[in-house]
Amino acid sequence: MAKRAQPVTPVQxxxxxxxxxxxxxxxxxxxxxxxxxxxxxDLRPADWAAVRFxxxxxxxxxxxxxxxxxPVARALARRRFRGRGAYISLMGAxxxxxxxxxxxxxxxxxxxxxxxxxxxxxxxxxxxEIYGLAGVVLAHVFLxxxxxxxxxxxxxxxxxxxxxxxAHSLNFTARDMRRHFVWPLLRAALPGAAMVIFxxxxxxxxxxxxxxxxxxxxxxxxxxxxxxxxxxxxxxxALLGVIQVAICVGAGLVAWRFATAAxxxxxxxxxxxxxxxxxxxxxxxxxxxxxxxxxxLLLPLAAVTGEGIGAVAGLPLSTWEAxxxxxxxxxxxxxxxxxxxxxxxxxxxxxxxxxxxxxxxxLSIAVSxxxxxxxxxxxxxxxxxxxxxxxxxxxxxxxxxxxxxxLRALVPAARQAEATQGRLADALGMQxxxxxxxxxxxxxxRPLGFGAGLAAAFSMGDLGVIALFSAQGQETLPxxxxxxxxxxxxxxxxGAAVLLMALxxxxxxxxxxxxxxxxxx
Amino acid sequence: MSLTNTTxxxxxxxxxxxxxxxxxxxxxxxxYDSFAxxxxxxxxxxxxxxxxxxxxxxxxxxxxxxxxxxxxxLEGARSEADVVLGLDTNLTTAAVEAGLxxxxxxxxxGLTLPVDxxxxxxxxxxxxxxxxxxxxxxxxxxxxxxELAASDASIVIQDPRSSxxxxxxxxWVQNAYxxxxxxxxxxxxxxxxxVTPGWSEAYGLFLDGEADMVLSYTTSPAYHLxxxxxxxxxxxxxxxxxxxxxxxxxxxxxADNPELAQQFLDFMVxxxxxxxxxxxxxxxxxxxxADELPAGFDTLTQPEEALIYPAEEAAAxxxxxxxxxxxxxxx
Numbered sequence: 001m002a003k004r005a006q007p008v009t010p011v012q013x014x015x016x017x018x019x020x021x022x023x024x025x026x027x028x029x030x031x032x033x034x035x036x037x038x039x040x041x042d043l044r045p046a047d048w049a050a051v052r053f054x055x056x057x058x059x060x061x062x063x064x065x066x067x068x069x070x071p072v073a074r075a076l077a078r079r080r081f082r083g084r085g086a087y088i089s090l091m092g093a094x095x096x097x098x099x100x101x102x103x104x105x106x107x108x109x110x111x112x113x114x115x116x117x118x119x120x121x122x123x124x125x126x127x128x129e130i131y132g133l134a135g136v137v138l139a140h141v142f143l144x145x146x147x148x149x150x151x152x153x154x155x156x157x158x159x160x161x162x163x164x165x166x167a168h169s170l171n172f173t174a175r176d177m178r179r180h181f182v183w184p185l186l187r188a189a190l191p192g193a194a195m196v197i198f199x200x201x202x203x204x205x206x207x208x209x210x211x212x213x214x215x216x217x218x219x220x221x222x223x224x225x226x227x228x229x230x231x232x233x234x235x236x237x238a239l240l241g242v243i244q245v246a247i248c249v250g251a252g253l254v255a256w257r258f259a260t261a262a263x264x265x266x267x268x269x270x271x272x273x274x275x276x277x278x279x280x281x282x283x284x285x286x287x288x289x290x291x292x293x294x295x296x297l298l299l300p301l302a303a304v305t306g307e308g309i310g311a312v313a314g315l316p317l318s319t320w321e322a323x324x325x326x327x328x329x330x331x332x333x334x335x336x337x338x339x340x341x342x343x344x345x346x347x348x349x350x351x352x353x354x355x356x357x358x359x360x361x362x363l364s365i366a367v368s369x370x371x372x373x374x375x376x377x378x379x380x381x382x383x384x385x386x387x388x389x390x391x392x393x394x395x396x397x398x399x400x401x402x403x404x405x406x407l408r409a410l411v412p413a414a415r416q417a418e419a420t421q422g423r424l425a426d427a428l429g430m431q432x433x434x435x436x437x438x439x440x441x442x443x444x445x446r447p448l449g450f451g452a453g454l455a456a457a458f459s460m461g462d463l464g465v466i467a468l469f470s471a472q473g474q475e476t477l478p479x480x481x482x483x484x485x486x487x488x489x490x491x492x493x494x495g496a497a498v499l500l501m502a503l504x505x506x507x508x509x510x511x512x513x514x515x516x517x518x519x520x521x
Numbered sequence: 522m523s524l525t526n527t528t529x530x531x532x533x534x535x536x537x538x539x540x541x542x543x544x545x546x547x548x549x550x551x552x553y554d555s556f557a558x559x560x561x562x563x564x565x566x567x568x569x570x571x572x573x574x575x576x577x578x579x580x581x582x583x584x585x586x587x588x589x590x591x592x593x594x595l596e597g598a599r600s601e602a603d604v605v606l607g608l609d610t611n612l613t614t615a616a617v618e619a620g621l622x623x624x625x626x627x628x629x630x631g632l633t634l635p636v637d638x639x640x641x642x643x644x645x646x647x648x649x650x651x652x653x654x655x656x657x658x659x660x661x662x663x664x665x666x667x668e669l670a671a672s673d674a675s676i677v678i679q680d681p682r683s684s685x686x687x688x689x690x691x692x693w694v695q696n697a698y699x700x701x702x703x704x705x706x707x708x709x710x711x712x713x714x715x716v717t718p719g720w721s722e723a724y725g726l727f728l729d730g731e732a733d734m735v736l737s738y739t740t741s742p743a744y745h746l747x748x749x750x751x752x753x754x755x756x757x758x759x760x761x762x763x764x765x766x767x768x769x770x771x772x773x774x775x776a777d778n779p780e781l782a783q784q785f786l787d788f789m790v791x792x793x794x795x796x797x798x799x800x801x802x803x804x805x806x807x808x809x810x811a812d813e814l815p816a817g818f819d820t821l822t823q824p825e826e827a828l829i830y831p832a833e834e835a836a837a838x839x840x841x842x843x844x845x846x847x848x849x850x851x852x
Contacts, residue, residue: 036595046847100722104729112675112714113730131715206718209680210726214716216851218682222718226682229587232594232615318559377595385601387581485721487560488744488803490728 015347018340019360025400026363029375030245034238036378041235050218051243057133057208057219058201061140062194068141069148069193070186072293075286076149077156078275087290088153089509091297092146096457096504098478099206100485101497105300106130106139106211108307115299135211140204144197145297147454151196151408154447155189158416164275172276181275187258188412195255196408199248199365220244224368234374241371248366252359304497311495319496322480323503326460329395329476330507333459334452336399341406341451346440348407349414361407364400372397390474398462402455409447409454417443449515453508460504477503547577548781552606553589555802557582562801569793576781585719586612586685586768593773594619603776604785606646610767610829611688614836617642623772625783629790631808634767635827643769645807646789647798649738650763650824651689652756654724659733665760666694670708675732677714677723681843684719685766690736692835693764695842696828702842706849713850739763739822744803747817755822762826768804 034040076088094102109115110130117127130138159181167177205221212218220240227236341361348357376393377386386393417440425440461478475483477500484493548570557563557580567578581602583592590612593600608616616622622642629644638645653669653676655662663669669676679687695702714732717723727735734757742754770789776782788794792813795806799815806814830838 100725103722104725107726107729107731111729111731206722209683209718210715210722212715214710214713214850215680215847222680222682225718229591230682230688232591232619316559374595381596381599482721483554483558484560485725486555487558488724488741488748489560490725 011343012347012350014343015350018343019347019357022340022344022360022364022400022403025396026367026372028379029372030238030241030367032375032378033234033241033371037234037238039235040239040242041233043236043239046218047220047223047236047240049216050220050223051247053208053217054202054219054221055247057136057140057204057212057217058198060133060137061144061201062198064137065141065144065148065197066152066190066194068293069145069152071285071289072145072149073152073156074182075289076153078278078282079286079290085513087294088150089505089512090301091294092150092454092457092508092512093301093501093505094143094297095146096454096461096508097143097301097501098461098481098497100482101304101501102143102300103139103207103210104307104497105304106142108303109300110135110138115303131211131213133212133217135213136204136208136217139207139211140197140201142297142300143207144200145293147200147405148193148197149293150450151193152186152189154409154450155185155412157446158413159185168276174276174279174282177275191255191258192408192412195251195362196365196404198251199362199404202244202247202366203368221368221370224370228370228374237368237371237374241368244366244368245363248363249359251366252362256359301501304494304501308491308494308496308498311491312498315492315495315499318475319477319480319484319492319499322475322477323499325391325475326477326500327503327507329391329398330456330459333395333398333402334456334511336395337402337406337455338448338452340399341403341410342444342448344403345407345410345414345444348411349418349440358407358411362404365404369397369401372400387474394462394476395459398459399455401462402451402458405454405458406448406451409451410444413444413447414440446515449512452515453511456511457504457508460507461500545575545577546778546781547579548574548603548778548785549579549581549601550604550606550785551581551583551589551593551600551602553585554582556580556607560801562797565797565801566794569797570785570788573788574781574784578785587683590616593621596775598775600773600775602773603778603782604770604772606770606789608643608769608771609685609689610643610769610832611685611692611835611839613640613643613769613771614832616771621773621775623774623776623779625772625786627783627787629808632790633805633810634807636765636767636829640769640832643771644786644790645767645769646794647802647804647807648765648767649740649804650765650822650827651686651693651736652739652741652759652763652822652824653734654727654737654741654754654756655734657753657755659755662755662757664758666697666705666709669712669757670705672712674712674734675714676709676712676734676736677726677732678716678736679720679723680716680718681846684717686720686723686736687716688839689764689766691842691846692830692838693828695838695845696764696830697761703845703849706846710850716850738766738804739824740799740803740805740818743799743815743817743821746820747800747815752820758822758824760825762828763824765827765829767807767829 076084107114107130110128111117112127120127203221205219205225208217208219209222220243224237224240227233227240344357344361380386380389421440421443477496481493481496481500484496552563555561563580567580570578583589586607586609589605589607593602593605593616624641625644627644629638632638632645634645634648661672663672663674678690681687681691694705698705717726720737723735724737726732739756742756745751745754770786772779772782772786790808792809795809798804798806799818
């Protein structure tokens with residue numbers, strides 16, 4: 001295609017503005033902390049140990065999550081069964097659970113007094129031990145397998161059915177399919193998915209500590225916590241925050257180096273169909289993957305539900321108020337996340353060579369919420385009472401946290417829409433918003449619904465910065481749940497956890513469903 | 522004429538005075554989350570104090586005690602806080618050194634702490650003994666740290682880098698064993714199932730059966746006994762003595778109305794406030810005699826010796842004790 005100077009369209013302009021806003025929202029707070037600290041402080045040897053442990057557990061967690069997700073995503077792409085939609089929605093739940101709830105669920109199954117150990121004891125076998133690095137990785141796979149599966153599944157479903165039809169008529173074997181379809185789509189989807197999960201795991205704190213079993217399982221986030229809370233060493237907190245960003249940039253570069261766009265050409269958006277090369281073995285493998293993953297993800301959720309469902313009806317009024325506040329916050333935060341993500345995705349997909357821009361969206365995931373929260377506090381404090389802004393700030397941070405997931409879902413779809421529909425739109429002289437509206441956006445509906453659902457659910461479950469700014473009468477549901485736990489009200493807290501899980505799942509389901517209306521999947 | 526004028530002026534002054542009274546002064550108290558929550562002492566304290574102060578008492582809650590101190594340090598001289606409520610003695614030195622605290626100028630009478638109190642910046646409002654909570658039917662309950670280390674009892678503790686009870690346990694072992702603390706920790710390493718970021722997670726794990734014992738307070742069984750009518754929890758009595766946590770309040774330099782803040786501090790050690798503490802914060806009140814405690818508190822473990830470091834000493838030995846702990850448990 002001829003390269004020539006083109007005027008910046010309004011769509012691109014909006015994209016650039018949004019990128020600028022995101023950069024400001026990330027580096028502004030970091031800068032504020034640094035400014036207040038009057039420079040960096042030295043790191044301690046223990047901080048380097050924390051960096052090493054963080055990298056190790058995040059890399060293992062990302063690799064394993066993706067590996068396990070491949071057969072599950074493949075099974076979901078190839079099979080049609082009753083309850084498939086519900087299965088996909090339900091298995092997304094762990095990702096959006098507050099950490100303490102997820103950990104409790106996992107322990108109900110894998111813990112010392114859990115079902116598995118009780119069963120093992122029953123047959124006279126030894127105990128399995130969940131605490132330690134293995135436990136951390138297990139929990140991170142539990143939390144992130146749903147995301148990995150959905151991101152890989154998106155790639156699988158992006159293969160036009162016309163191509164599959166062609167493969168059928170060419171009598172492709174399973175091996176041909178692997179070579180021509182599976183491998184290219186995995187190469188396109190895996191690095192991005194692995195990177196996002198790696199980044200999520202780098203900011204892990206409570207999971208790593210609880211299941212890590214002790215001081216050797218220290219993550220950077222805990223080091224930041226200590227620097228900030230106990231030593232009030234803002235310089236060290238900021239430096240550790242910068243190291244997290246550096247890790248993010250590094251991971252981004254690695255993923256970018258290995259990712260290549262999958263080129264399947266255009267299609268007419270027909271419903272997906274069965275793949276060639278189906279066999280008894282393939283059917284068995286798919287069924288096994290679905291059952292095992294389902295059990296792994298759903299049993300802990302069932303345990304949490306079983307423990308708390310009885311307490312839901314008797315929850316105090318303040319918990320219901322907190323639930324309503326969380327719903328409104330999630331909606332606002334989703335709206336903000338979508339308004340940020342959509343223009344950026346269109347900008348990135350609009351022309352080649354802008355893959356680097358995606359890193360901007362990813363940055364927000366790797367910055368410590370504690371550092372962002374503290375920085376925002378420092379910025380707004382001279383102007384207004386931060387307590388008055390606690391909900392808006394929480395909404396903003398939640399939107400930033402959701403941004404990478406939206407971009408991960410939107411960018412490949414937008415890029416493909418550009419590749420398949422862009423030339424036609426160019427030929428028709430469609431530019432600007434009309435072009436986006438008619439040629440690109442209709443093809444983004446599915447990932448947009450998915451991403452918005454994630455953003456909403458994520459915001460519902462997030463404890464994050466609200467704990468830093470909270471005031472009386474502004475509690476969100478997760479904060480309320482923590483307070484119930486902290487006041488010995490374990491039963492009510494378990495009830496609140498079930499309510500939270502139901503609301504998060506409900507939000508996700510509504511948005512995700514909305515994005516899939518009319519689609520045959 | 523002059524009479525009329527005086528009347529008018531007097532009437533005007535009365536109106537002005539009325540306007541001034543109508544503008545109720547606000548007392549802002551920074552505290553930790555569970556104090557201000559609906560189930561904590563906050564709501565009852567607010568009611569009781571507003572009855573006597575002609576003011577509007579407002580709580581601002583910020584995570585736990587350590588987060589409270591960070592928040593005050595972040596805000597510095599521009600803070601709206603008048604009173605800080607809920608630091609413990611391990612944090613007070615840092616608060617004073619940061620120049621946040623004003624002297625309270627009060628002599629607290631009738632304190633019922635097991636130790637003497639003469640801190641010019643802070644008054645205590647409640648206290649508790651750290652202890653390992655276990656199920657009442659546990660066999661061979663260890664009677665000190667050495668027995669615990671030798672036993673195969675499993676424990677859940679909190680991380681001293683992110684929680685105040687975790688820091689308390691660190692100082693407990695340090696206080697009881699001094700130079701041999703490292704050996705004790707090495708012995709305990711195989712008893713520690715895991716280390717949690719805060720109290721809630723640890724207590725939840727214990728309730729779910731992940732460990733035989735959890736680091737909490739001697740008063741924890743009182744909650745189960747009184748609020749849940751469940752007498753199946755107890756605490757182990759350790760022969761070394763039990764380390765104390767004393768929670769304190771103080772007036773900040775930033776207080777807009779120091780007299781009102783001082784009045785609150787006075788109120789804090791009065792019976793009206795103190796009586797609220799046992800069944801909302803589940804700690805011992807700092808100025809209430811034992812016979813005024815609710816029924817059920819008499820069943821709790823009574824340590825033979827109360828261990829505590831003076832505030833400055835606790836601040837001074839923290840980093841070394843933390844290194845010892847980290848080294849012993851990382852192996």
